[in-house]
Amino acid sequence: MQLENQARLRFREGLEAERDSRFKASSLTGLATLxxxxxxxxxxxxxxVEGISDQSAVTTLLERHSTSQQLAESLVLSMGGATNIGHFFRLLGPAGLDLRLAGLFDRAEAGFFQRALGLTTTAQKGPETSPAALPALPEITGTTALTALTEHGFFACQDDLEAELIRALGAARVLQLIEREGDLRSWLSFRNQPAQRERPEAKQLQRFMGTTSGRKEHYAVVLSEALAEPIIPQPLRALLDFL
Known part of the structure; x- marks a missing residue:
């Protein structure tokens, strides 16, 4: 198991290096290394997943609610934004390293994921096909689009992952956790700001977690650790079941 974990760590570091452009996977050396x-x-x-806080939350849930085999065979990677999904599909999917893929996304970003899946599928038709030369794909919307993505292992959060966690736990429980983490004074000051007073409490909490550097990632872990099995949000439950 230790050797497997080290191999997975090296692969993660390689993907993160590629993501951060420390070397290019499009080059022979980079692709061969990956x-x-x-x-x-x-x-x-x-x-x-889209960002670091999403990576923290999903990793925490895997550690607490997955089987040892699922944990050993899964690697959660922040793409640095939803717009990078096309790149990672080409790199890691059937046209690239041909790995099994899954993920989470914000519902508003479904179009990026839909187009990435379409590009990957179309790219298999011929070795000479480049992404720039691919024909435009018709947009599918609503439930049809989400169902298609679900069938490929990608699951939509209604708003974003933080909102799913807050909704699952309830505002009262989240406030208890904020107090436990020593942020109650900051929260009370934040919610009294004029721009926040008329917003629903759940929206205030969601915004509060993104106001200070590192807070969003911290509470992604805190909220995920507080989730009991029966209240795991549906997209996260579906992801765990898929794995």
Whole structure:
């Protein structure tokens, strides 16, 4: 298990380096390195999420609610934003390293994920096809689009992951956690700001967690740790079941 964890860690570091442009996976050296690291880490499912707080939350949930096999064979990766999904599908999906993929996304960003899936599928039709040369795909919307993404292992949060966690726990429980973490005074000051007074409490809490550097990531872990099995939000439950 220790060797598997080390291999997975090296692969994560390689993906993060590629994401942060420390080397380019489009170059022969970069792609060869990632291919080798992926082989050493196999079998593995890469769980693609939008940001670092999402990565923290999903990793925490996996550690607390998945089987040991699921945990050993899953790697959660922040893409640095939903707009990067196309790049990671080309790199990691059937046209690239051919790894098993899954993920979470904000419902408002579904179009980026839909187009990425379409590009990946179309790109398999011929080795000479480049993403720029691919034909435009018709947009599918609403339930149809979300169902199509779900079938590929990608699950939509109604607003974003923080909102899902707050809704699952309830505002009263979240406030208890804020007090426990020593942030009650900051919260009371924040909610009395003129721009916040008329907003629903759940929206205030969601905004509060993004007001200070590091707070969003911190509470992603705190809220995820507080989730009991029966109240895990549906998209997270679906992701765990898929893995």
């Amino acid at each position: 291919t080798r690291l992926a082989s050493e880490a196999a079998p593995i499912t890469v769980v693609l």
